[in-house]
Amino acid sequence: MKNLRIGFIPLIDAAIPIAALECGFAEREGLEISLVRETSWANIRDKLVHGLFDASHMLAPLAVATSLGIGNAGVPLAVPFGLNANGNCITLASRLYRALEEVLGHPPQDPRQAARALKRIIDRRKLSGEPPITFGVVFPFSVHAIIVRHWLRLGGIDPYNDVQFQVVPPPFMVTNLSEGVIEGCCVGEPWNSRAVESGVGSIVVFGAEIARSAPDKVLALRDETVSAQGDAIHRLLKTYSQAARWCQDGDNHANLAHMLAQPQYLNVAPKTVMNALSGTLAINRTATRAMTDFLSFEGDNINRPDPRKARWLYAEIATGLRGTLAEDQAQKAASVFRPDIFDAATGNNSLPESADPIGLKFGPAFDSGDLQAYVDALTQVPPASDGR
Amino acid sequence: MTDQASILIIDVNHARAAIIQDGLREAGHVHVRWLNETSNLLRHIADIDPDVIIIDLESPNRDVLEQMFQVSRLVKRPVAMFVDQSDATAMQDAMVAGVSAYVVDGLRKDRVKHILDMCILRFNVFSRLQDELHEAKTALADRKVIERAKGILMAAKSLSEQEAYVLMRKAAMDQKRRLAEIARAIVTAEGMLK
Numbered sequence: 001m002k003n004l005r006i007g008f009i010p011l012i013d014a015a016i017p018i019a020a021l022e023c024g025f026a027e028r029e030g031l032e033i034s035l036v037r038e039t040s041w042a043n044i045r046d047k048l049v050h051g052l053f054d055a056s057h058m059l060a061p062l063a064v065a066t067s068l069g070i071g072n073a074g075v076p077l078a079v080p081f082g083l084n085a086n087g088n089c090i091t092l093a094s095r096l097y098r099a100l101e102e103v104l105g106h107p108p109q110d111p112r113q114a115a116r117a118l119k120r121i122i123d124r125r126k127l128s129g130e131p132p133i134t135f136g137v138v139f140p141f142s143v144h145a146i147i148v149r150h151w152l153r154l155g156g157i158d159p160y161n162d163v164q165f166q167v168v169p170p171p172f173m174v175t176n177l178s179e180g181v182i183e184g185c186c187v188g189e190p191w192n193s194r195a196v197e198s199g200v201g202s203i204v205v206f207g208a209e210i211a212r213s214a215p216d217k218v219l220a221l222r223d224e225t226v227s228a229q230g231d232a233i234h235r236l237l238k239t240y241s242q243a244a245r246w247c248q249d250g251d252n253h254a255n256l257a258h259m260l261a262q263p264q265y266l267n268v269a270p271k272t273v274m275n276a277l278s279g280t281l282a283i284n285r286t287a288t289r290a291m292t293d294f295l296s297f298e299g300d301n302i303n304r305p306d307p308r309k310a311r312w313l314y315a316e317i318a319t320g321l322r323g324t325l326a327e328d329q330a331q332k333a334a335s336v337f338r339p340d341i342f343d344a345a346t347g348n349n350s351l352p353e354s355a356d357p358i359g360l361k362f363g364p365a366f367d368s369g370d371l372q373a374y375v376d377a378l379t380q381v382p383p384a385s386d387g388r
Numbered sequence: 389m390t391d392q393a394s395i396l397i398i399d400v401n402h403a404r405a406a407i408i409q410d411g412l413r414e415a416g417h418v419h420v421r422w423l424n425e426t427s428n429l430l431r432h433i434a435d436i437d438p439d440v441i442i443i444d445l446e447s448p449n450r451d452v453l454e455q456m457f458q459v460s461r462l463v464k465r466p467v468a469m470f471v472d473q474s475d476a477t478a479m480q481d482a483m484v485a486g487v488s489a490y491v492v493d494g495l496r497k498d499r500v501k502h503i504l505d506m507c508i509l510r511f512n513v514f515s516r517l518q519d520e521l522h523e524a525k526t527a528l529a530d531r532k533v534i535e536r537a538k539g540i541l542m543a544a545k546s547l548s549e550q551e552a553y554v555l556m557r558k559a560a561m562d563q564k565r566r567l568a569e570i571a572r573a574i575v576t577a578e579g580m581l582k
Contacts, residue, residue, distance in 0.1 A: 170448075
């Protein structure tokens, strides 16, 4: 059988591809796999599109954007497996966080309170003619950017006019925060913890507090690979299913942390990985916060790609680009997520579909059948709405 | 736009950037600049306002450039990644060489192709030089350790230089290992037995 070349970015959510190889699941399925570490999502996309990779760890919105030809030439991709939900944080530069505390008179207790306080700071800065706040996100098409926009809206902040966004690669996030190029960011671990440890920033929101099951990273491959190498892909997904269960099991987290920390993968201290796996993070110099579903690898339709999630991603991408929605594009987006391949590979077709594929905790309800209504409700800058 | 395209090279590797700049200048491109910033990259690009951006694939900053595809307050002119659909192997060659190109709207494709081809060539020259340097360094280190091991064997077993060499070579062949590995083992053992 042909050797499968799979690209990944050194992040904790590359756990399933790494564990599938390291735990021997792939070997037992007779698969030969080379994991190739990359430095940028643009490299991942281009190497996948041009056939240098057979499959890859990828930002879920990037898989949709690539298939729709947004930001590139447009090559149809297939997503047969979701690799994780959540795991990101919104971190503010220390100075801005202190200003937030001053406005409130205490540390923010929940995302809405924090966003409302931020709104008052933004209004004050507008009046005094100070430059707008810039947020760093990891890629134009990322759940990170979507989460920040949702959070800002909670406080009545217009994400398109009141703040600016800038793409900052995760390894440069802390430097950009400390130099004041950005004043906030949304990024995965270990980068938030790095900002907290070095006194540069404080974590203000966990991504899971905004959306419970937003797709973060997925396994993506070219459409043509599905037909050309169907058997190998089926075996691969079987091993990923095993690896997902293994990664989710808390008893394996110490092993997983050591596995991911190795130089050829994340090249960090195992303790740093452990923080994110356990969902217990120092959010500033004095406080720690724990959340059980901070980062999930398995369960609740995380692995089985739900086309409704792809429709949500399309609606969010289109809104982010301030474009209009088109139903044919939405359908094209939905067809990128392939539960049929997942089911055929894992024999697991009896999963009950959750009523709400995204699990948004605030703001308008998401109805995959009426994207326009969702986007309309979303883009009305709210007088901060009630949580659901 | 003047007749000459202005080219910006983003590469953290000084030596490689110099090789590429030279290549482009020799090919008649006079407006070539080099940037190795890791923060506030878009601002720097906006100030320089190039027609073509060449970036190495090792740089995480490629993702920053992706932002320029969208209408951005920071960038004056629309930017796109250079993709030559008619020539898929050329794009593969670029990726294997480790380089990617971005162009502003309106630039003629054949001119960009020429620039990119030059960069691919120079990127490959640079990797070859690096490989050769690495090989030369390894060969030198190997020779040194083999000489030392020979000396150790000659002293310990009262052998001639030729006999010591033959002994090591036989061990290497028997164990299917490189001569330098056998030599390194001898040197290490000697250090421990001292």
